[in-house]
Amino acid sequence: MPMEHIGLPVLQRPSLPQFPRWQQESLHRFGAAKGVGQDAGTEGAQWDKGIPQVPCRAEPSRAEGGQCGRACGRSPLYGAAPRCRPRPTEPGRAPPLSAEPSRAGLNHAGVAAMYGVCGCCGALRPRYKRLVDNIFPEDPEDGLVKTNMEKLTFYALSAPEKLDRIGAYLSERLIRDVSRHRYGYVCIAMEALDQLLMACHCQSINLFVESFLKMVAKLLESEKPNLQILGTNSFVKFANIEEDTPSYHRSYDFFVSRFSEMCHSSHDDLEIRTKIRMSGIKGLQGVVRKTVNDELQANIWDPQHMDKIVPSLLFNLQHVEEAESRSPSPLQATEKEKESPTELAERCLRELLGRAAYGNIKNAITPVLIHLDNHSLWEPKIFATRCFRIIMYSIQPQHSHLVIQQLLGHLDANSKSAATVRAGIVEVLSEAAVIAASGSVGPTVLEVFNTLLRQLRLSIDYALTGSYNCITGVSTKIIKEHEERMFQEAVIKTIGSFASTLPTYQQSEVMAFIMNKVPLPSSQQSIEAGKAGENRNRLTQIMLLKSLLQVSVGFQCSNMLTALPSAFLDRLLSAALMEDAEIRLFVLEILISFIDRHDSRQKFSTISIISDISVLKLKVEKCSRQDTVFMKKHSQQLFRHIYLICKEESNIQAHYEALYSLLVLISIELANEEVVVDLIRLVLAVQEIAQTNEDNLTAYNRCALFALGAAYLNLISQLITVPTFCQHIHEVIQMRQKEAPYLLPEDVFVERPRLSKSLDRLGPEVFFWQSKISEVLGGSGYNADRLSTPYVPQLTDEDRLSKRKSIGETISLQVEVESRNSPEREQRAPAEEITYETLKKAIDSVAVEEQERERRRQVVEKFQKAPFEEIAAHCGARATLLQSKLNQIFEITIRPPPSPSGTITAAYGQPQNHSIPVYEMKFPDLCVY
Incomplete structure (x- = not known):
């Protein structure tokens, strides 16, 4: 035609x-x-x-x-x-x-x-085209023609400027073969490309890579799983090649999106779905490897990419394949585990986080938090904990505090979420803090605890008001009190976990910080009024003291002066005077945890009469100089609070056991001879409380105090090893076992205590006598005078600030103390006569003290509130007055008496006075002896 x-x-x-x-x-x-x-x-x-x-x-x-x-x-x-x-x-x-x-x-x-x-x-035709054509066999099943491939590789190495044309021509053939469904030739073309990539490392490879990425993208766009997997494998090989020259215009946005999409494959065939997901994970891993080390491709850490990469990895990390529920053979199970998308996703996530720099941690962690929120994975907390363990172990150690800060910020953002969600976040935070124990939780340690304490207080408000807006009846969500309680316990546990990772000096700061948050009835602390305010204050006090107890349990310090500074101890002991029995118990437990440095608490968890304390294997060391200074400074304050706690009617068995442990631990850890004497006096004073019953204690409280004193004196007598003292204590205990067993721990601190109502008719033989004890210990070198003086606590401002019913009920106004503290009633001395003059002097002295206190308060207030110019002017006036007086003194010249010999002319014609020698001077009679 x-x-x-x-x-x-x-x-x-x-x-x-x-x-x-x-x-x-x-x-x-x-x-x-x-x-x-x-x-x-x-x-x-x-x-x-x-x-x-x-x-x-x-x-x-x-x-x-x-x-x-x-x-x-x-x-x-x-x-x-x-x-x-x-x-x-x-x-x-x-x-x-x-x-x-x-x-x-x-x-x-x-x-x-x-x-x-x-x-x-x-x-x-051009030679490179003929070489490319020659690598394709007649039958695609024959595979790549290796000899011709070697010729093409040699040609590419000899003429690198032809690489871009070779790549373009291969790309043209591959695109045509894909469209014609000739997949055998597609595989041959990709194999040839892979070999060329592995063999050619030159500056011209960038142009060749463009054609290569174009072909890979063409395969990934296909709906055929085999082509997607083929393209992914080629991209992974390319990602492992280290290029010598940077790429200024290459973009991997398409590959990030496509590989992420493959990670979420939902193919009907389980095996194919698994292969596609694994290919997607490998592709993301290749993108990360190719871009993180290239400064020109730093945008891989941008949120738009991290929001695709991280959720895709987490999706496969949490996904449990249906095939895993079967029971394959051991060999099959091992192979399946190696090919599991879960293991591959975890490995890729670790590699990604390990390459993250300081400025990229936030972009990598934020998608994790969002993924856990969107899929409600905080409540079971198992997967969330696993994720953050992977994160904490993968990132660089110096970046750990950034993850902690991210979690804290997420906790604040979810402050009005369900209690179970917040509890999950807090528990994950606790796990992360334990892993980050190497170092620091960042430069703002107190801010971490401030966030946790704020969440604790918010939870208390939610539980009381039943509303996330802290207004009764406003919230539409149902707040379950037990869930809020679980969240509070989780916060307290997290506070303890955080504190255990800190050095000792920071733990002391944290404890002081928590103690300052405890609302106490003092002039510097705001206390809410009303019943609701009292409940809120009480719950806040309990939760904060629980938190403080968690921190103190892991606190180890050999120096009590640094462990318990004065300001901290004052506030802690102020809480011991609260009416609430639970608060007092927490204070006792905190003091025990501070003093117990050899883990002896469990040995004295129950009160009993120990016949031989050598079975306890106690570690008794000599009191150090720092501990001696601490006891000299704070022992009387500590003993006074122990005495006042013993007088509380709301005490239960746990309080008496804590008091017993506290007394014993002081005797073991901090005691010298003076402290031992004061402890014996204190216990005898406690016995006097139960004996006189001026506070109208119940029979159980009185018997418990008797039993407490007997158990402690039995132990301290064996510690100081004075035979006569031990004999007296054993005699009294044996007499009680015969006549009054209800005064011993074995009958009191049981589930059903055996008590007696005739405590006022007890004989003197069942009591410990202060005169006898001072006599036997005085003969062994102890201070007999101090032992014979009954213990009397002193009234302080702390008692006035506490919420007790009446401080006057706890301390008698009588000056004579022997009548109250000594069981030897027949040796009472006559009470001092109180007259009008003595009362007037007492009132006047109080008025003078009040005036002096007011003057000091005004001075302090002036320096705190007055402007700087006024203070400077005031100080300047005083300085001017002092200077004028000094000038007057220096201007006074003491002239010597005239000399008998008259004057002589000195140099330059000026007259000079002669002084009379001292031995020739005549002094007044009053100055001579």
Whole structure:
């Protein structure tokens, strides 16, 4: 058919003499033969007249539908076909041509005639194209032609400037093969690309990479899982190549999005779904490896990318495959575990976090918190805890505090969420704090505890008001009190976990910080009025003291002066005077945890008469100088509070056990001879409380005090090893066992105590006598005078500030103390007579003290509130007055008495007075002796 009939231009072939000989030979070899096909036209036949005819001996390619692309010079419109194999033909017979027409309607000969002279035949094609074509076999199942691949690799290494063209041509072939569903050739093309990438490391590789990424993107866009996996594997190989030159214009946004999408694959086939997800994870891992070390690709840490990468990894980390619930063989289980998306996602997440710098930690942690919120994974807390363990162990240690701050900020943001959610966040925070025990929780340690205490106080308000707005009846959510209580316990546990990671000096600061938050009835603390305010204050006091107890349990310090500073101890002991029995018990437990430095608390958890204390294996060390100074400074204050706590009617068995432990631990850890004497006096005073019963205590309280004194004196007598003292104590205990067993711990501190109502008719033989004890201990070198003096606590401002019913009820106004503290009633001295003059002096002294206190208060207030100019002027006036007086003194010249010899003229003609020698001077009689 003529060419003009099919719409193609007729090519005017030049005459043969216009071509050189080598080109004529090429046309003879590869051109269309005369008489081959009737569609070539007469003009083509005349053009070939007289030229030796060489028929085409190429076999039609199966891959190209029977058309030859090598010998016939097929147009690039249809692409170059694989290499053809020559087939011998019969003599006198032309080779068979395909009867199938091409897309444009031309047969084989027509195409040859039309494009053979245009430079598209095999001999005139660029070398790199011929090398690329040669790597493809006739049958894709034969795989890559290795020898030709080596030729292509050598050519690429010899001429690196051709890499971009090789890549573009391979990309063109691959895109065409994908569209024609020739997946065998697609695999061969990707294999060739991988080998070229691994072999070529030169500056021109950037242009080649562009074509490579284009082909990978084409595969990832396909809906075929095998092509997606193939593209991912090639990208992973590329990601492991370290490039020498930076990339200024390369972008991986598409790959991040596509790999993240593959991580969430929901394919129906479980095996295929697993492979796709694993490919997505490997792809993300490749993106991370390729970009984190490239300063020009730092945008991988931007939130837009982290919001895709991190949730994709967490999704696979939390996803449990259905196949894992089966029971495969051990070998299969091992292989399955290696190929699990969960393990691969965890490994990728660790690598990502390990590469995160200081400024990128926030962008990497925020998607984790959002993912846990969106999928409600805080309440079970198992997965959340696992995630943050991975995070804490993966990031650099110096960045741990940033994760803690992120969690604290997230806790504040969810302050009005359900208690279970907040409890999950707090428990995860506790786990993270334990892992970050190497160092610091950041420069703002107190801010961490301030956040936790604020959450604790908010939880108390929620529980009392039943509303997240702290207004009764406003909230639409139902607040469960037991859930809030669980959250409060979680916060307290977290405070203890945080404190255990801190050094000793910071633990002391934290304890002082918590103690200052405790609302106490003092002039510097605001106490809410009303019943609701009292409940809120009480719960706040209890929770803060629980937190303080958690911190003190892990606190180890050999110096009590630094462990219990004066300001901290004053506030702590002030809480011991509260009416609430639970608060007093917490104070006692806190004091015990401070004093117990050898873990002896459990040995004295119950009150009993120990016949031989050597079985306890106590560690008794000599009191250090610092501890001696501490006891001299604070022992009387400590003993007074113990005495006052013993007088409380609301005490239960736990209080008496805590008091017993506290007394024993003081005797073991902090005692010297003076402290032991004071402790014995204190216990005898406690016995006097139970004996006289001026506070109207119940029978149980009185028997408990008797039993407490007996147990302690029995132990201290064996510690100081004075035989006569031990004998007296044992005699009294034996007498009680016979006549009054209800005065011993074995009958009192039991589930059903055996008490007696006739405590006022007890004989003197069942009491410990102060005179006897002072006598036996005085003979062993102890201070007998101090022992014979009954213990009397002193009234302080602390008692006035406490919320007790009446301080006057706890301390008697009588001056005579022997009548109250000594059981020897027959030796009472006459009481001092109180007259009008003594009362007047007492009142006047109080008024003078009040005036002096007021004056000091005004001075302090003036320096606190007055402007600086006024204070400077006041001080300047006093300085001016002092200076004027000094000037007057210096101006006074003491002239010596006139000399008998008169005056002499000194140098320069000035007169000079002679002084009389001292031995010649006459002094008044009063000055001479």
